[in-house]
Amino acid sequence: MTVQTLEKKVRLPPFAEDNAIYTGLIRRYPPRPIETKQMHKDYSLLAGRLMALLEDELPASDRKGIERYLKVMIPLIRAFETEISPIGKAEPEDVLRFLMEQQELKEVDLAKELGGQPVVSYILNGKRRLTRDQIKRLSSRFHVSEASFYPSGV
Structure with a gap:
């Protein structure tokens, strides 16, 4: 046709x-x-x-x-x-890692917003939790709900 x-x-x-x-x-x-x-x-x-x-x-x-x-x-x-893959609740560091991959960002790209490159590394490795302030900044930067960055069960 x-x-x-x-x-x-x-x-x-x-x-x-x-x-x-x-x-x-x-x-x-x-x-x-x-x-x-x-x-x-x-x-x-x-x-x-x-x-x-x-x-x-x-x-x-x-x-x-x-x-x-x-x-x-x-x-x-x-x-x-x-x-x-039906998604369950993702951990904050997994959400952050995913968003970084989607926008081709490196740890250093978020260093200023999160308090330095080592802090970004600790967060991504699950050694440090995101603060409320960091969650607000990330939510604004990536245009996602703040709830995306809160841990499961919170």
Whole structure:
């Protein structure tokens, strides 16, 4: 079936899209159900990089395009994660490690926010717990709920 045949059968005109960033992301990285670990890795990396861009000063239309794309992709990423390995409650250091991997961060990148590189290392190795202040800073940086960084059972 051709696209023209499909359009005739659907009997709807194409939806207008006026956001160039959103349209560009859709064309370059089309949303689709994630079926392999490699696809998951690629789309998760893309989502992490786009979220990092949202921390920068962006024109409102660029921000809107990125946010709209993430609203489409994040549920697809989560659906794959739930299907492959239903998640129990993760420990704070595992959550932090995961978020760091997604945004390609090293310990030194969080040193200023957490009180130095050795502190980051202690936290990631489970030798030190996150403080409330650190949790607030991490929650803000990664755009996740503070609850993500509290230990199981708290």
